[in-house]
Amino acid sequence: MDHILVKELKEARRSCGLSQAMLAARINVAPQVVKRLEVGIGSVTTLVAAKAALDFQLNGIGPGRTLGDQIRGRRLRKGLSLEALARRTKLSRATIASLEQGNGSVRSLLRLLSVIAPNARRRAKERAFWGAGDKLDRDSRFTPPDFMEHIYAAFGEIDLDPCAHLLSPVIARRHIILSEGGDGLVDDWSGRLAFMNPPFSALLIWLKRAFAQWQAGHVETVVCLVPVRSDSAWFHETLSPVADIYLLQGRVRFLDSEGKGQPTPFSLMLLTLGASTEQRMRFASLVPGFWMTRAPDMAGPSMTT
Template sequence: MLLEYLREARNRKGLTREQLAATIQVDVQSIKRLEVGIGNVPTLVATMIALDLHLAGVGHAASLPQQLRAARVRRKWSLPDLGKRAGLSPATIAAVEGGQGSVASALKMLRALAPDARPRQPSTRAFWALDPLTERDVRFTPPEFLERVYTAFGIPDLDPCGHAQSPVLAGRKITLADGGDGLRDDWSGDFAYVNPPFSGLLRWLRRAEDQVRCGNVRKVVALVPARLDAPYYHTTLRHHADIWILRGRLSFGTLSGKGNQAPFALMVVMFGVPEHEIDAFTRTVPGAWFAPRRERADHWPSTA
């Protein structure tokens, strides 16, 4: 049950086992073992946090060990009561509830306390005001914002998240309607502008990072939600990109033609962009840096 949810959550995030291991600072073997039910509870908790995986139907608490304790208390079971049902000693149960112990023990407790536990529905924060005429992930960059992008960075050579009704000017568009997939097809050109489906935010940012790193495009500018709680931003992205947090909200276009204001903060993530272009952009678009630019001295490729 939980093990399947872990694998599904990792795949949904677009993470390899190696990437997940690096995020929570363990070896890849620990992730492989965890996905078959072997390991310790601290690794399990760290993995669930990194994958934004939280179970519904257990108990109201921040972490799985706390949820298990809340579920036991709600049922008015003592440690020995749960021990009889789960085949565990009271000491083992107390260790798991305290955030220690083994994954195998936690799984036994979960089966006894909440056999119907399931992943909490993905947060709807990546979407807003569902447009009844289309998929909720289809949102177009405001033309006035695009003008500032063009002025600072030039006209994009590529829009890997293209759509027939998108106002983005680009020499080439990769569109699903034409059988393309920007997460699969190679990017090309000097400049790619990315306003991705927000439900796959981290996958698109990793794709952009990869396409600049391998030289398929020289620079990428991405307009995305400011989801700065994800470990990826802190462990990787802040060292490889310039991240400008926008002040205020933008009103995105929809297929129905109506404007749709984002109810969350937005940011512009820039890979491989020369400093003079970044300066030109930030002079006209109010905002603030995610991290001081002097901390990002290990940029690639060179923007000199």
């Protein structure tokens, strides 16, 4: 079925630099499943998993915690009963009810959306352009060596850079590099200390991965250099109670692919999981800023520091 959402799902995958096989690995399905999904064939549960892996959000349906909630809310706002919508879509009442529960087929979902939400589109990601001519390369920015020296001095040697790049100056025992077939969103993390300066266009996905790998005990400490973005419910409800956050004063001059420095057009923070008091104090003595206060009874999993 030639539907705009199918085309935009494929574009979202490509914009993340992922092959069909890579996306399949992220959502734990066979590559053929992703291939079929991109022509409108498959299950809604697989579509939802792919959307989450690609940070693919929809506009034009309405509020709701899940896609099923959004569909049901849209139907009710339009004043349609299941029977009335079944007549308009030529889908069965049971099929529509299944879609509202987050089940069913992608083909049925697309037919339903064409009737109740014909203007549904992929929500544009928040853009943080660094300058003229950089729109297609906004994630190719690397932490400068002078800033990394403060990271090494405060937290110690880095065991893992899970979202590494061939041009990145980060020194680590292990680098996971997408262009070489690695994928930090799929491959297990390991070691005492992981440092990541993730693609800012997929920030929430990488923070969730870092939290999951730390919570599972695969790494003892995670240090993340990221923009100050705290708008998601997950950040407030899950991450912030266990993370230590250092708000940086001033702007970091990241390096581009030619080695030229350019400050960020937005504020940054250092977000850590499992860092010791001594490590945090050392960092504060080296880099201007301040650690935000965290309630002492909200400590994360027991980690050796």
